[in-house]
Amino acid sequence: MLHEIVDISRWKSVFDLGMLRSELQGLHPNMQLGGMPINSPFHIAVVEQLREESLTGKYLENKISTDVFVWNIGEPSRREITKIGGLPYRASTQEWLYSKSGRPLTFIAQVCFADSKELIGTLPGDVLLIFGETGKYGVDWDDDEQSSFVFEWVSIGDFALVGDSDIPETVWKPLPMYGSIFRTYDYPDCDEYFNQHNYPSFLSVLEATKINGVPVWIQDTAELSGRFLCSIASIEPAISGKHGGIKIKPFPYINRPEPIEFNEWYDSHAVRWGDMGVLNIFLDENGKVSWDIQGH
Numbered sequence: 001m002l003h004e005i006v007d008i009s010r011w012k013s014v015f016d017l018g019m020l021r022s023e024l025q026g027l028h029p030n031m032q033l034g035g036m037p038i039n040s041p042f043h044i045a046v047v048e049q050l051r052e053e054s055l056t057g058k059y060l061e062n063k064i065s066t067d068v069f070v071w072n073i074g075e076p077s078r079r080e081i082t083k084i085g086g087l088p089y090r091a092s093t094q095e096w097l098y099s100k101s102g103r104p105l106t107f108i109a110q111v112c113f114a115d116s117k118e119l120i121g122t123l124p125g126d127v128l129l130i131f132g133e134t135g136k137y138g139v140d141w142d143d144d145e146q147s148s149f150v151f152e153w154v155s156i157g158d159f160a161l162v163g164d165s166d167i168p169e170t171v172w173k174p175l176p177m178y179g180s181i182f183r184t185y186d187y188p189d190c191d192e193y194f195n196q197h198n199y200p201s202f203l204s205v206l207e208a209t210k211i212n213g214v215p216v217w218i219q220d221t222a223e224l225s226g227r228f229l230c231s232i233a234s235i236e237p238a239i240s241g242k243h244g245g246i247k248i249k250p251f252p253y254i255n256r257p258e259p260i261e262f263n264e265w266y267d268s269h270a271v272r273w274g275d276m277g278v279l280n281i282f283l284d285e286n287g288k289v290s291w292d293i294q295g296h
Helices: 008-014 017-024 041-055 262-266
Strands: 064-073 106-112 127-132 149-154 177-186 210-212 227-233 278-283 289-294
Touching (some): 017 041, 106 227, 127 227
Antiparallel strands (some): 064 177, 106 127, 210 227, 278 289
8 A cells, every 4th residue: 555544543542433423412403423524534534433423234236335534734745646735746857737828737736546556457657646736725726727827747756846945826725634434335315214313415425535436516416527536625624613522623734743733724825716616637538537516
């Protein structure tokens, strides 16, 4: 495995469902635990425990494997893994990418499929790099212009990688972070099994940065050609004090024990697609990548 694997047993212990429920005891039902987009260890631990609780003794024919990413802050030791911002897995000998207007493109993210080949099959490369001519926080995309993103495939190999000095100054520099991987399932058309919890749709189909599985359509189903490849969700870690009576939540990122306050996250330039949306990416049989962004 190139990615570190999420230690789900550890995070279930840190964020034990019974312990969290005791903190929320007596609060309005709307403040109780339920589905949520996945970014932090808190999210994955709660969602997986609620799913296990709800699905005990039930047989589901329709479940689709998906590799979900939970975030660490900073740069990884292995450049080729799934990451956002910072330094891409790209050869130093390659010219940087520029828009038609002559502006250097921002390296937004990359998704590494090397640990997910049995889920996703043959691809044009191992790592998909995503560049964009986007403004601060990534909100200035144009849904009607597919050229506002540039996708580049890279195969893992032995070559010198681009460094900080090789990357031109860009308007937007997303907060660098990297993913640890967790294999689980999407359960399409299974909201009924989770209706006793708040936001059951977040428990059936996971809103996350993920490979394979089922795309999350927040507004309307987009007509994109080919097969669903992956998604990149907006980054919103578990923020201190945000969830009802749970006042302190450690580990907003896997490698950061200290809680994070709202203002620190909001000012951090973490990737956010408009109103906390999701970027869904498809690949057709001719190797063409297409995408759609939808916000909440």
